[in-house]
Amino acid sequence: MKFAVVVFPGSNCDHDAYHAAKHVLGQQAEYVWHKETSLRGADVVILPGGFAHGDYLRTGAIARFSPVMAAVAEFAAGGGPVVGICNGFQVLAEAGLLAGALQKNAGLKFLCRTVECTVVTDRSVLTRGLAPGTTLQLPINHFEGNYTCDAATLERLRAQDQIVLRYTENPNGSLDDIAGISNEAGNVVGLMPHPERACEAILGSADGASLLGAFLAAAGARVTAA
Amino acid sequence: MKARVFVTLKPSVFDPQGRTIADALHSLGYTGVGDVRQGKYFELEVDAKSADEATRLVGDVADKVLANPVIESYRVEIEQ
Numbered sequence: 530m531k532f533a534v535v536v537f538p539g540s541n542c543d544h545d546a547y548h549a550a551k552h553v554l555g556q557q558a559e560y561v562w563h564k565e566t567s568l569r570g571a572d573v574v575i576l577p578g579g580f581a582h583g584d585y586l587r588t589g590a591i592a593r594f595s596p597v598m599a600a601v602a603e604f605a606a607g608g609g610p611v612v613g614i615c616n617g618f619q620v621l622a623e624a625g626l627l628a629g630a631l632q633k634n635a636g637l638k639f640l641c642r643t644v645e646c647t648v649v650t651d652r653s654v655l656t657r658g659l660a661p662g663t664t665l666q667l668p669i670n671h672f673e674g675n676y677t678c679d680a681a682t683l684e685r686l687r688a689q690d691q692i693v694l695r696y697t698e699n700p701n702g703s704l705d706d707i708a709g710i711s712n713e714a715g716n717v718v719g720l721m722p723h724p725e726r727a728c729e730a731i732l733g734s735a736d737g738a739s740l741l742g743a744f745l746a747a748a749g750a751r752v753t754a755a
Numbered sequence: 756m757k758a759r760v761f762v763t764l765k766p767s768v769f770d771p772q773g774r775t776i777a778d779a780l781h782s783l784g785y786t787g788v789g790d791v792r793q794g795k796y797f798e799l800e801v802d803a804k805s806a807d808e809a810t811r812l813v814g815d816v817a818d819k820v821l822a823n824p825v826i827e828s829y830r831v832e833i834e835q
Contacts (some may be wrong), residue, residue: 555820586820586821587823589824590820592818595831601765622794628824628825629825630826632768632769632771632826633772634771635769635771636771637771637772637775675825677768677769677825678825679767679825702769702771745830
């Protein structure tokens with residue numbers, strides 16, 4: 530499988546995502562600069578963490594207009610697997626590819642620690658094959674991870690099984706303890722925790738590898754079916 | 756022409772910064788201050804022939820970029 534790791538000016542987890550794709554999962558990986566208009570035939574796309582465009586105006590607000598985002602939207606509309614991690618989640622929300630918005634943490638503190646998350650559904654490309662209820666130790670590293678949306682949207686997310694991960698202990702005020710969501714089809718996922726930084730035991734947890742492994746398997750199944 | 760755009764969080768959205776400021780003001784003894792909501796203020800220099808045209812232009816910019824309609828609303832003022 531070929532991974533595209535989108536790089537915005539200010540992305541800083543692009544190398545982590547590249548490392549996880551290439552060296553942990555053993556797949557092809559390529560950086561795609563935000564000015565590019567093509568994903569170069571990638572099978573999966575990762576929008577990495579960081580501070581795209583300095584997070585000026587709002588997190589992800591400028592990045593959503595980067596030329597590469599039209600290609601990402603088209604790829605997603607065609608069912609292509611896309612995962613946005615941390616800042617990548619914020620970009621997907623601003624771009625309207627995922628519902629809701631990420632606000633400043635309720636405690637107004639930048640949070641950098643490992644938290645426990647629970648898999649809510651196996652419907653998304655990031656959790657396919659993982660039993661709901663599975664708990665994962667994943668690092669978070671954000672100031673704006675407080676997920677919010679209106680009541681009707683939350684109702685829809687629940688009804689359509691779009692909540693992918695929940696925090697066991699809510700660290701940031703996120704609505705309904707949401708740590709990650711998907712779009713309606715399940716092929717676009719955004720999450721605040723960093724699975725790509727928790728893929729090797731030496732880094733404190735390898736639980737992230739099960740998410741990225743599921744992502745890879747889902748992408749493989751899609752390519753095989755086509 | 757100059758335009759001013761005031762972006763504020765929708766009333767239903769919790770504003771942790773505003774709450775912190777209110778708490779600080781209360782601890783300073785400003786008991787006459789109730790709730791505080793923090794927002795953003797933009798000044799735009801616009802090229803438009805009329806106030807209506809400027810309002811439309813700036814409204815478009817605010818809808819698309821300056822405000823996130825999921826959590827924010829905005830108000831535009833045009834100075835001729």
